[in-house]
Amino acid sequence: MTNNAYQVPVNKAIKLADYPASEGKQQDNDYIRDEIIPELVAELKELHLKLHAEEENGILVVLQALDAAGKDETISYIFSNLNAQGLKTTSFKKPSEEESKHDYMWRLHDGLPARGEIAILNRSYYEEVIVTRVHDLVKDIEMPEYVEKEDVWKLRYRQINDYERYLHENGFYVVKFFFNMSKDKQRERLLERMKNPEKNWEFSFNDVKEREHWDTYQQIFEEMLQETSTEYSPWYIMPADDEWHSRSIVSKVMIELLKEINPKFPEIGGEDKEELDKYIKQLEQE
Template sequence: MDIKKYQVTPDANVSLADYQTSDPDRISEEQLLKTYIPESVEELKELHWRLHAEEKHGILVVLQAIDAGGKDEAISYIFSNLNAQGLKTISVKKPSEEEQKHDFLWRIHDGLPAKGEVGILNRSYYEDVIAPRIHNLLEEEELPDNQDVWQMRYRQINDFERYLVENGIRVVKFLFNVSKDKQKERLLERIKDPKKNFEFSFSDVEEREHWDEYQDIFADLISNTSTENAPWYVLPADDEWFGRYIVTEVMNDVLRDIDPQYPKLTEEDQDKLDEAIQKLENE
């Protein structure tokens, strides 16, 4: 698979209209479920276990989407296959009163992965360059003198992500690019299905009224924050299984580049291990 097809190059002037919500060249769902996804997930499990064993690098995964974009399902299916010992997940919601007393990146730190972990942000610090713009939520003291607050925050985010990468934490970011028609279909399914309507929030319909604003803001933030250190991938999110496959392949690509290895035993530890084996076998 050519994952570069979905990666946003640095300094690109992005319009989401240029990215398909459904890829006509996608692999069939039958092939995905029988062959491609199982094989890709098996590789991801092995690479993730090696990452956890080596404890030299971590990976921060950022997932962003409009409501019903498919983030939760991607987390449930793909990352549920990974060992929980090397996995960390945090959902970023409306900031609490305590969080509002700090800088906008402060609340993210507890969700950052340690070396040997994959950390998943279901929504992320990017919420602080999205929701406040849609709903005009910034307080007066948060507005800098003679600066564009959003450009300032983009710069701060880029610096933050570069800092993480330089300290051994890779950053990979996915935008689930879903069509307005498909979002409507998924929201109606949530409402009508008794097994799914607990997932529905009335705010989902209210936020849908800001569809065009969200599209413009997503395009703007991706244009300003897809970097060599922390690239964005725009997923054709109408194709649920194909989108999940792209995520696993991107993760595998990142892990192959890291190339984590199982730790090698010292000669002393190997001798102790041999003694333990012999002791157990002689019981």
């Protein structure tokens, strides 16, 4: 299956149920992990090194999902293999008191990439059209007087799209991965975290509480994906029950994007080349 099969189409109604949480690839976990992933990571690492050396473009990667869907593991097994100097990761939690005093996109700024960097958002500004909506926190949102409560989400979708377009037009590519996990698989993974003492640290009681809103989350995810997948900032829906398969898709999408950017190692020319040749000769004659 091509990467495009996982990409959410632009300006087209979708049903999240049409994107399977599993493609039956769990049985292939060992093969994908040992045979497929290392080659993909090696290619991704080489392309990222060129991006970092060239320092012309940056990439913002958004990872969005419910708890236990595989965001952290994707960072650990894929992105952590890249050049640390050209990589940054930011986790979005509940807004601090300082962050709440600003517009909802304000806290995004520290997580943005510099030119030559890949910046990863583990959850993101999209929480402001997900959790805020699930828990009906719109009353806490500062809005223009002319905006009705029911219109705030459309407004925010448009603002997010505008901001991602702004980033793209300034040389910063935005790519977004939604980890589509089944309710049964989340239950299985949460129980593993709860029962295994070595994984207790990964568990939060709030994870179970949020399951009570499962259906509402699915409805909101569906609308969010539909309203904010654009040509310049696409969403990809991962079959998150198949953990290693999902990581391979993320790797392939990133490779495809980097090939599109086509970064190159800078070439030395002119006086710098003459100076380089001079010092090469000097060192060779020592």
